[in-house]
Structures are given as C-alpha cells and as structure tokens.
Amino acid sequence: MNQSTAPFDVDGSDVKYDEISSYISSIETVGYAYVPQAFSQSEISEAKELVxxxxxxxxxxxxxxxxxLNRNQSMVYNLQNKDMLFTRMMMGNEIIQTVLKHFLNDYWFSSLPSDAPNYILRSFLARSSNHQMPMHIDSFVPYTGSxxxxxxxxxxxxxxxxENGCTVIVPGSHRSDRYAPQESFEDAISIEAKAGDLLFWDSRIWHGARENRTNGTRWAMIATFCRWWIKQAFDIPGNLPQEIYDQLTDGQKAVMGYCSVPYDDEKCGIDMKRSFDMxxxxxxxxxx
Structure with a gap:
C-alpha cells in the first residue's frame, strides 16, 4: 500500500479530518508537525508533578x-512503568494514534484488526534540557524512502x-539520506512552543537542542514509536508492572509489544504477529 494513500481512521467532523491531515502532510513534507494545546493544563500540571x-x-x-547524548541531562526513563497517567496521555490521544497508525502501522499485520495499532513503543521518557544536545538522527540509519x-x-x-533549551530541527532533512552534520546546527530552526503542545517528528530528521541558559527546567515527555519488528530499547513487555498491565486496553498492550514479542523458542510458538486473543x-x- 502506498504510504501517502493509507486510510485514515478518523471519526468525527471534517474539521478534525482536515486538521489531522495537515499534521500528516507536514510530517511528510518537512519531517515534523506541531499541534498546539493538544492537552489540558490540568493534565500537564499533574504529569509535570509526577515527572x-x-x-x-x-x-x-x-x-x-x-x-x-543522554549524559548529564535530567531524565526519567520508562514512564510506562511509573504511572498510568503517562500511558493514557501518550497512548490514549486520538491525534497521536491516528498519525502513528498512518505512518507506522504494518498493513500486512492481519492478525490484528485493521483499525488497531500494530506499531510498538520503543522507549518512553521525560527529559529536561541542560547542555546543548548535538545534532543527530534517531532512526539509526538515514534513507530517502517514504x-x-x-x-x-x-x-x-x-x-x-x-533560552531554556528548546528543540532545533532542520526541516526537510528527513529525506536527505545523510547523517546529521554538526554544522547543520547553524541552519536549524528553533521550535518554541507552550506547555500542552504536542510535537511529532520523523526520526530521520536532523535535530538537537539548545543549551538551557536559565536556572529553570524544561520538562517534556518523549515517546519513541517504531514498526513492530524493530527492537525495543528495554524489555518493556517483561517489566511492565502487573497493576498497570491490568489497566491497559488491548490496543495499548499491542503498542507495549505484547502482540509481537519474540517467543523463547519453537516450543512456545513461532509467529511474532499475534492476535488480541493471544x-x-x-x-x-x-x-x-
């Protein structure tokens, strides 16, 4: 299936459809999208205190x-293990789920319903800027594909x-087929945004962060999502607290990796693309 014509799964008004379509178009064209005030200030305040x-x-x-890149930075890892609020915000948001299904779902993962996510969570953390973060890509390898x-x-x-260490990005660099050169920092644009805003970016894009020149923090929650066959940064399925697992929807369990985790050996099973009933x-x- 051609990625640009993959079906949307958007309920509601044409306005919402057009809004999400614009985010998808922005990611395809320049490599990132900005969604203003995607979360309420009460949600943000509670999440910040928990972080x-x-x-x-x-x-x-x-x-x-x-x-x-993580040395001497303020970080909290594995937010999915810490509090269900983090998972609800990142994996219960319609805009996030619709955009990720468009880009990362495997059309041939037929053991799950076509409207369910089959991409998985690679890592979920919170970060506050300290020193300048060098330019880099998060995709491991650069490539030009769609x-x-x-x-x-x-x-x-x-x-x-x-002033407090915002993210910087080189628009369009996600299709450059090159690793990020450090001199590209001078050409990068600053992504200044407000608490409650949401950012997406294609992991191939050249990006970094400015130095935090203030005495304050700049906390953000960052989740990395990937196609189901890419290795997770941690053993998320094996270490999720049972009390959090019990609160997840089937779709959220799939995103955590439970429908695609490798078996121990052939005595346990073979197929990594498993259905909800398994x-x-x-x-x-x-x-x-």
Whole structure:
C-alpha cells in the first residue's frame, strides 16, 4: 500500500479530518508537525508533578552506562512503568494514534484488526534540557524512502524557548539520506512552543537542542514509536508492572509489544504477529 494513500481512521467532523491531515502532510513534507494545546493544563500540571517526583526518586538509580547524548541531562526513563497517567496521555490521544497508525502501522499485520495499532513503543521518557544536545538522527540509519520506521512524539510539560533549551530541527532533512552534520546546527530552526503542545517528528530528521541558559527546567515527555519488528530499547513487555498491565486496553498492550514479542523458542510458538486473543493474562506469562 502506498504510504501517502493509507486510510485514515478518523471519526468525527471534517474539521478534525482536515486538521489531522495537515499534521500528516507536514510530517511528510518537512519531517515534523506541531499541534498546539493538544492537552489540558490540568493534565500537564499533574504529569509535570509526577515527572518531578519520579526524577527525584530514580535519578540515583540510573546506570552509569549512558549514551553520549543522554549524559548529564535530567531524565526519567520508562514512564510506562511509573504511572498510568503517562500511558493514557501518550497512548490514549486520538491525534497521536491516528498519525502513528498512518505512518507506522504494518498493513500486512492481519492478525490484528485493521483499525488497531500494530506499531510498538520503543522507549518512553521525560527529559529536561541542560547542555546543548548535538545534532543527530534517531532512526539509526538515514534513507530517502517514504515509509518511516521510527517516529517521536513529545508532549511539552513546560514552555520551551531558545533560552531554556528548546528543540532545533532542520526541516526537510528527513529525506536527505545523510547523517546529521554538526554544522547543520547553524541552519536549524528553533521550535518554541507552550506547555500542552504536542510535537511529532520523523526520526530521520536532523535535530538537537539548545543549551538551557536559565536556572529553570524544561520538562517534556518523549515517546519513541517504531514498526513492530524493530527492537525495543528495554524489555518493556517483561517489566511492565502487573497493576498497570491490568489497566491497559488491548490496543495499548499491542503498542507495549505484547502482540509481537519474540517467543523463547519453537516450543512456545513461532509467529511474532499475534492476535488480541493471544494476549497473556499476566505479565509473567507474556512469552507463553
């Protein structure tokens, strides 16, 4: 199926259809999209307080084996394990789900309903800018095709400005077929936005972040989603707390990876593309 003609799954008015279509068009054309005030200020306030709580609780527990881009940054990893609010915001939003299904769903994943997500969560974290982040891509390899393999969604919990370390992007670079050169930082545009706004970007796009020159934070929640056959950054299916698993919809369980996780061996099963009726009752049974 041609990606540009993949069917939308949008209920409601023509206005909503046109709105989401414009975000999809922007991602296809320039590599990113900006959605103003996608979340209420009450949701944002609650999420920000929870992120600050989990940062204080977990910062001393993080491994010293950090990738270069994450060193000396304020981070909270694996938000899907921390509180159901994070999952509801990132995986219960109609705009996010519709855009991701358009770009990342596998048309041939026929064991799940055609209107269900079959892309998966690769990582889910919160980040506050400290030092300048170098230009990079998150897709591992650059390529020019029209089918993204990986995409990011960022929910801003605080306003981001040039002064407090906003994201910078080189529009159109997602189709450059090149890794991000560091000199491209000078040509990048600043993405200044408000708390409650939502950003999407194709993981091939050249991007980074400015230095936070203030004494404050710039928290955002960032989820990386990918096609079902790409390796997750953590063993998300094996480590999700049971009390959170019990609150997930079948579609959210699929996004966590439970419909596509590898079996231990051929004695357990073969097909990685599994249906909802094969979802485990308990996290500990997910490979059976």
């Amino acid at each position: 600050r709580y989990w940062f204080e609780k977990t910062q001393s527990e993080q491994s010293e084996r950090m990738p270069r 089918h993204p393999f990986i995409m990011q969604c960022s929910i801003l919990l605080e306003d981001q400005t040039e 979802l485990p009752k308990r996290v500990g049974d997910y490979k059976i």
